[in-house]
Amino acid sequence: MFRPFVWFIMAVIVTLSFIPQHVCAGGGGDPFVGEWNLLTDSSHTFEIEKDRITGHYTYIDGEEKRNAVKEDRYLLRVDTDSGTMALSLNLLSGTITVTKKGDISEFRRHSHFIDLTFVNLIFLFLVGLIGGLVSGFIGIGTSFIYTPCMMSIGVDGLVAVASNVCHQFPRSLVGAYKRYKYGQVDVKLGAILAVSAVFGVLVGIRLQLYINEIWGDAGSNLYVSLAFVVVLLIFGTIVMLDARTIIRKGGAERTARLALALQKINLPPMIHFKTAGVRISFWFTVPIGFATGFLTSTIAAGGFIGIPGMIFMVGTSSIVASATGMVTDFGMGLVGSIKWGLLGLIDIRLTLIILAGSLFGVQVGAMATTYVKDYMIKLVMGSIMLIVAVSRIITIPTYLHELGWLSLSAHTIYLLKSAGFVAVALALLVGTTLIIRGMMKGMKGKKEMKDLTRK
Amino acid sequence: MAAITFAEAGEHATAKEMEGCRENKRNRCNRTTGIKVLLLGAISIILYAAVFTHQGLITDFCTRGQWYAAFPIIIVLVISLIHGPFCNYSLDLLGVKEKIKK
Numbered sequence: 001m002f003r004p005f006v007w008f009i010m011a012v013i014v015t016l017s018f019i020p021q022h023v024c025a026g027g028g029g030d031p032f033v034g035e036w037n038l039l040t041d042s043s044h045t046f047e048i049e050k051d052r053i054t055g056h057y058t059y060i061d062g063e064e065k066r067n068a069v070k071e072d073r074y075l076l077r078v079d080t081d082s083g084t085m086a087l088s089l090n091l092l093s094g095t096i097t098v099t100k101k102g103d104i105s106e107f108r109r110h111s112h113f114i115d116l117t118f119v120n121l122i123f124l125f126l127v128g129l130i131g132g133l134v135s136g137f138i139g140i141g142t143s144f145i146y147t148p149c150m151m152s153i154g155v156d157g158l159v160a161v162a163s164n165v166c167h168q169f170p171r172s173l174v175g176a177y178k179r180y181k182y183g184q185v186d187v188k189l190g191a192i193l194a195v196s197a198v199f200g201v202l203v204g205i206r207l208q209l210y211i212n213e214i215w216g217d218a219g220s221n222l223y224v225s226l227a228f229v230v231v232l233l234i235f236g237t238i239v240m241l242d243a244r245t246i247i248r249k250g251g252a253e254r255t256a257r258l259a260l261a262l263q264k265i266n267l268p269p270m271i272h273f274k275t276a277g278v279r280i281s282f283w284f285t286v287p288i289g290f291a292t293g294f295l296t297s298t299i300a301a302g303g304f305i306g307i308p309g310m311i312f313m314v315g316t317s318s319i320v321a322s323a324t325g326m327v328t329d330f331g332m333g334l335v336g337s338i339k340w341g342l343l344g345l346i347d348i349r350l351t352l353i354i355l356a357g358s359l360f361g362v363q364v365g366a367m368a369t370t371y372v373k374d375y376m377i378k379l380v381m382g383s384i385m386l387i388v389a390v391s392r393i394i395t396i397p398t399y400l401h402e403l404g405w406l407s408l409s410a411h412t413i414y415l416l417k418s419a420g421f422v423a424v425a426l427a428l429l430v431g432t433t434l435i436i437r438g439m440m441k442g443m444k445g446k447k448e449m450k451d452l453t454r455k
Numbered sequence: 456m457a458a459i460t461f462a463e464a465g466e467h468a469t470a471k472e473m474e475g476c477r478e479n480k481r482n483r484c485n486r487t488t489g490i491k492v493l494l495l496g497a498i499s500i501i502l503y504a505a506v507f508t509h510q511g512l513i514t515d516f517c518t519r520g521q522w523y524a525a526f527p528i529i530i531v532l533v534i535s536l537i538h539g540p541f542c543n544y545s546l547d548l549l550g551v552k553e554k555i556k557k
Contacts, residue, residue, distance in 0.1 A: 113514060166527055170535035178543075182553060334528075341517070341524030348517045348527045349510055352503065355531060360542045367546070370554040446554060 113347045114154045121353055123153060128167075128357025134431045135358070136175045136365025138381045139322030140303030141168050141296075141329045144388065145428055148421055150350060162340035163350040169333030170355060172326045175362040179323035182370055186275035186320055190327025192282070193289035193306065197332050200293025200302070208297065218402030225399060227298045228392040235308045236385030242311075243378035253374045259315030276316040276324070288313055289328065296332055303329065304385055311378075318377040319369055368435050371442025380434045384427045391423030488544050495541035502534050 114120070127149045131142035143164045150160035179185050212220045246253060259278075267281035288309035296302030303325045310321035340346050369377065398413045400406040408416075506513055517527040546552075 166531055170531050170539075174535060174539040337528050337531075338524060341527050342520050344518035344520035344523070346517055346527045348513060348530055349507065351527065351531055352506060352534060355535060356503070356538060359535060359539050360546070363539075363542050363546060364551060367551060367553045442554060 113159065113349075116349060116353075120153050124150070124350065124353040125357040128354035129361040130357075130428050130432050131354075132171060132175075132358030132361025133365040133368075133435060134361075134380075134384065134428060135171065135326075135329075136178075136362035137322070137368050137435050138303075138365075138377055138384070138431070139175075139307055139325030139329070140301055140381070141172070141333070142301070142428075143168065144301045145424055146354065148424060152421070155347070155350065159345050159347050159350075162343070162345040163347045164354070165333055165336035165340055166346045166348075166351045167355045167358060169330050169337055171358045171362050172330035172333055174359055175366055176323070176326035176330055178363055178366040179326065179369070182323075182366070183275065184319050184323035184369065185327060186273045186316065186324045187327060188271070189273045189276055189285065189310070189314070189316070190324045191331075192271075192285050193292060193310075193324070193328045194331025196286045196289025197293030197296065197302065197306075197328055198335060200290040200295070201297045201332065201335070202293075203290075204294040204297030215403065218399050222396065222399040222403065224298055225392045225396050227295070229389050229396070231295060231305055232385045232389035232392070235304060236382050236389060238312070239308055239378050240382030240386065243375045243382055246375040246378070253317055255315045256312040258312055262313060263315055273314070273316070276310075276314065276320050278315050280314055284313060292328055293332065302332070307381065318374050318381075322369070322377050322381075323366075364439075365435060368439040368442075371446075372435075372438040376434070376438050380431050383434065384431045387423055387427035387430060391420045391427065394423060395420035485548065488548050492541065492544045492548055495537055495544065499534070499538045499541050502537060506530070506534075 127146060131145055135142045146164045147160045176185055208220060211223050262284050263280050265281060267283055269282045270279055271282050272279045288306060292302035292306035295305045306328055307321045307325050310316045310324060311318055394416055397406055397408060398416050401408040401413060516523055
């Protein structure tokens with residue numbers, strides 16, 4: 001029999017082996033080398049000082065200095081290590097964004113990183129605390145809230161994603177360990193899902209690149225939003241309906257019919273998941289991991305499909321599913337951190353501030369699961385999923401406008417984007433309230449029971 | 456046998472003694488947790504202060520790419536290994552505890 005630790009180590013080794021070779025290659029394998037679209041974000045002059053670069057570079061269109069207009073595109077060929085200049089590189093969309101003129105080496109190191117004020121610091125700590133609380137409770141990474149929050153205080157989009165991912169794996173590690181102590185984590189299931197999720201991430205990135213090539217950034221944003229809406233609406237509704245049925249009928253959670261049907265199919269290798277108390281074919285677990293990874297590379301919240309997948313396809317309880325989701329989250333977070341670390345885009349200060357809050361939050365969230373009934377996890381998860389879906393529906397017209405398929409005024413776009421952000425914040429607030437309320441109720445009940453025993 | 460059983464049986468002295476022992480044990484436990492919170496909290500603060508007073512240097516190392524990518528990963532791991540237990544013991548001291556244990 002494999003011990004959980006062996007499964008965990010195996011999963012990490014297999015996961016790491018799937019990092020693209022060019023990323024691991026060190027000095028000779030600069031991931032920036034190649035042809036990229038160069039996209040300016042505002043109307044200004046920019047130039048790249050050749051002497052400061054030890055290798056050489058060429059613009060494909062032959063121009064080295066010119067006035068750039070908004071969204072003007074260039075092709076830049078980068079041939080050297082230092083020629084990468086650390087212009088912000090979006091691997092998902094295959095673009096390099098030049099945002100200012102000046103010393104490229106300085107730009108590389110620091111211009112992406114904001115100056116931290118006391119207000120920013122407190123804001124990030126609180127965001128980490130609330131995000132960690134929700135994550136520890138429902139087992140889903142909350143990058144979908146961290147990234148917009150960080151961008152709202154001026155952090156570059158890619159730096160926000162990279163810094164988030166870097167805090168994800170230690171937070172998930174602490175959360176998973178905490179819930180493992182409560183006997184809620186199925187490490188074997190988590191390890192299988194984590195490894196198959198890596199394949200999903202790789203395929204998801206490919207699809208993102210393909211979409212970006214055809215429809216550009218606005219097309220990518222529209223695709224991401226549509227994916228958000230479709231996935232969250234379908235799974236959010238299923239989860240909410242299930243929670244409603246349990247609340248109405250009372251009693252414990254029942255194993256989903258689909259899961260029971262799949263458990264009866266004898267397709268080797270059959271695997272027994274001890275903590276989950278389930279015996280199911282390996283081939284029915286892999287698609288869940290794959291879909292989780294695929295969705296992670298698309299909307300940065302693969303757990304929205306992974307957790308319901310474990311509940312409705314594998315047949316685990318929602319407590320075990322949400323706890324096991326943290327193992328998958330850890331695996332993907334570690335791989336993501338290595339990827340972004342190799343590109344030098346992690347702002348360690350932001351990572352550490354968010355981590356300071358989320359390590360508190362994740363432990364409170366994990367503790368809260370011991371006080372509430374199983375259906376509460378479904379209720380909280382379903383509520384968050386549906387509100388986040390609404391937030392994405394609100395922002396879809398702005399992407400249609402960017403694609404030229406709809407005409408909107410600047411004021412309307414601003415209003416829609418703000419409303420979308422407020423809706424995401426509302427989702428977190430609702431989740432936090434439900435968790436705290438459930439926990440307080442449980443603690444009160446425990447205290448009353450204790451007092452009764454004393455009397 | 457529990458203190459409550461002795462109390463029900465009318466042996467109030469034994470029950471009180473047992474309750475007192477439990478109280479002492481709880482106090483000792485709280486003291487140990489308090490020391491752990493102080494110690495881990497101090498280390499946490501030192502680590503955070505070290506990063507933020509040398510943020511230029513550390514940010515520089517963390518953004519060089521290639522094998523330097525290990526820096527941010529090691530830093531977050533080390534800090535979470537100290538800060539994680541600190542949060543755990545702090546919550547424990549505040550009385551926020553899980554309902555059941557395995």
